[in-house]
Amino acid sequence: YLDHQRRHGFAPFAVVRDGRLIGDMGCQYLEDGTDVELLYRLLPDTWGMGLATEAGDAALAHAFSTRGCVEVVAVIAEDNQPSRRLAQRLGFTPGNVGTYYGQRLQRHSVTPEQHAHAVAQRLTEARTAGPELVR
Template sequence: MTPTLRTERLLLEPYAPEDEEDFVALFQDTDVSRWMGDGPSTEAEDRALFGRVFTKVYAQDLFAVWAVRRDGELVGHAEIKRTEAVDGHEIIYALAPAAWGIGLGTELARALLDHGFGPLGLSEVHATVAAENTASLTLLERIGFEHTRDIEEDDGSTTRVLTRRR
């Protein structure tokens, strides 16, 4: 079950059905979605993804997925899950542009690390980041992640794999 996590300024909690519009708005923001997965999706795809959070991820307790809130407002999305791409547990996070540049990304990534190293008992945590996403690369390196390898994607782009060991 996805636990509730708290940081100084953020609340990470499981999504509620009434979060659908804010979830879709976050994922439809091209400044956010260009760095997520295979890039922007249709609104219908994002609504289907939101539905799967409940019908699959939460229902089968597959991994932790959080709505990230600040002062009661949904400002982001976060996950920690095992992925084949890194052959281990990966943190995934996104913040709305209005939440950029004030340290919330660092706060969020540290919360995910603490959860991975604490309750999950992991010895290492990974992140995958588009090589062009210098803001996320800088953030992760600042909190101790090290570049371990690159993945060459089918479209010719490069994804960096970063690892933080306990």
């Protein structure tokens, strides 16, 4: 990530909770160098807390507002349901399957408008759900 940061001015960042490194998330160029990709990895014991959604929102906001990206992609294994659900919560839409990093992965993409709509939808759901947290 440090090399990507030096060359391009952005890279994924560490995700820390209560002083503990729990993963990494952020954007970098996809291996072919044409698309900006959102990466996310969190330790399994932190799944289901909404942390990936929160960090994903921050990473996408940075990509769209600071970096000026008009689209961000994520490449996801078709059988990785948790990752696919996160991408959907963040506003990504599925696309074609291709070979990325030597694997058959499905390309998902999101625009600033799609991400803003997904955030607004989650906020609306949270308001109507009452005191329960909507992830």
